[in-house]
Amino acid sequence: MSIKPIEFENGVCRMIDQRLLPAQEVWLDYRDYRSVAEAIQTMVVRGAPAIGVAAAFGAAFAAAEIEAEDFAMFESQFEECCAVLAATRPTAVNLFWALDRMKSVAKANQKLSLPDLRQVLLDEALTIAEDDDQINRTMGAHGQVLFPDKANILTHCNAGALATGGYGTALGVIRAAVEAGKQIEVFADETRPFWQGARLTAWELMQDDIPVTVICDNMAGYLMQQGRVDAVIVGADRITANGDVANKIGTYTVAVLAKEHGIPFYVAAPMSTIDLSLTDGSQIPIEERDPREVTHCGDTQLAPDGVKVYNPAFDVTPSHLVTAIITERGVVQGDYLNGLKALAQ
Template identity: 70%
Template sequence: MAGCQIDKSVIRPIRFFNGKAQMLDQRLLPAEEVWLNYNTYEEVAEAIRSMVVRGAPAIGVAAAIGVWFGVRDIETESTEEFYAEMEKICDVLAATRPTAVNLFWALERMKRFAHANLDRTVLELKIGLEYEALAITQEDEKLCIQLGKQGEGLIPDGARVLTHCNAGALATAGYGTALGVIRAAVDAGKKISVLADETRPFNQGSRLTAWELKKDNIPVTLICDNMAGYLMSKGEIDCVIVGADRIAANGDVANKIGTYTVAVLAKAHKIPFYVAAPMSTVDLSLSDGSLIPIEERDAREITHLKDIQLAPEGIEVRNPAFDVTPNELVTAIITERGVAEGNYQQELAALANKR
């Protein structure tokens, strides 16, 4: 995979060039802005697993692209054999990250398309799946813009907004979810400033959120994760807005580790706590957040900073990548179809049926 220069005009983590996917290597930001080329589903799976691409919506987009790349290389004229091979490809991609439901949503959408068109030729299926993957990519950016419009009214003019992790353009096909709401508020003429948690241990806040906001000339102040409570107590935070990797039917929210802590602090200080996510992140098959699988990542993310050792060798380490915020700590859930407040069980189900 070869690197190339980034197009700085628009922040998008994935783009297409000559039948290949190019992904901005988010592991290298902000020090380096490097695009990597991908051409096989195995490469895409590794990009998801190693966090070249991350963020629930962007993972879904990448997974759809991976399916497209995989089916291009299937050599058979039998649609039944084609579908069986496609399911194997989907299984490989599904094994990369367990928590982000958009991954599984995108894979199921690709499989549904293929299954509904098994009366076509294999060539027609391949072409159709290419268009489906591109449609998922284009739709994601459009719905993020719509989500931003749905939520910007909740952000008052002059607000000092705390965010955790990165739920911006880099975590989607473009524009972002939590940062999409902030961008929409700025576009509406509001003077907004952002406090970005560094979001240990992978530092998506310091490396990615601050990078995005600086590029967009939106005022941003970086803080360590354990500073949020102090600043809330001093009256320096007006609201919190975060993204999500999976939302259960009752409104419990899985997001980057540390989100639960921020939500508890916001509740204690009577500060609104908003969650912004597309409907593809809502998993109505799970009754509550206790059923959401939580990914445990490599201990080295905590014990080392690149090659610099930060902790003694041989100690026990826990590295859950996500936590679950109970619905009673969530002021509102913002989606592209509307805002859910109060009875999330009913309101999320209603939004899921809204077209």
């Protein structure tokens, strides 16, 4: 996949507007942290790893705006700017991971002059972006061995290049399997209400000539019943210490269906998505989004005026439904509490 959702050149962070894909490929330019925060909030950029990359560039932009006489003054203002970025979306832990990393780098280099400190922070944001692509490729190599030589794979939401710094998590494993010579066909859930599967996953896979078929979210069980799904793989926005997984709403339903039909359910996510500070999924904050995402498709109204709407953006899949968690450091199966802790050391 040649496209990356976030690029940086000549002081400008460019992001592809994922709200407009696949109908339009529009790139937007960002030069300050407030506009980056808005891009994250409004889902110009989405997907946990990509949000982390965007936030890192936002923090670098914030540092470039700060005028301070000493590090204490700089740190205070930098914390305030990072808080604005952190307030955009509560569920994806990569956002907070990236901001904490930027704050740690600032503190570690507090003796530098302000211009040099700004450059160090920009370099760190670039490193976060560059590392993400390699992390995903390593994850793909670890995960693709779990697929048979010929398989129909179901995925939910978009965990591809568009959701990361490049290559993808769940779709990265699929890409790696194809590159290894395996015959892979993909079923992409449409993923209501934002249509990430129908719009983004299908578009990505078609760019790479990987066979893909879009299905409505409520068709997954029927396909499994017909024996047409060999494995499920999804990404994640946060994984707790016991292996519970927060991912796009509807993931839990797919996991229950996979368990009922004896189909392996895999999760692919970088170590930055694993939050060992939370013991289980009940502690994960679940974002609720604008009701209009449910009542409308674009400008077309689908539901009656004034109807009540509940629009959680994520759900939590308990670890007992997860066959394996794939990371850049290896694959964990079964004992997630000790397995994830061991990978993190």
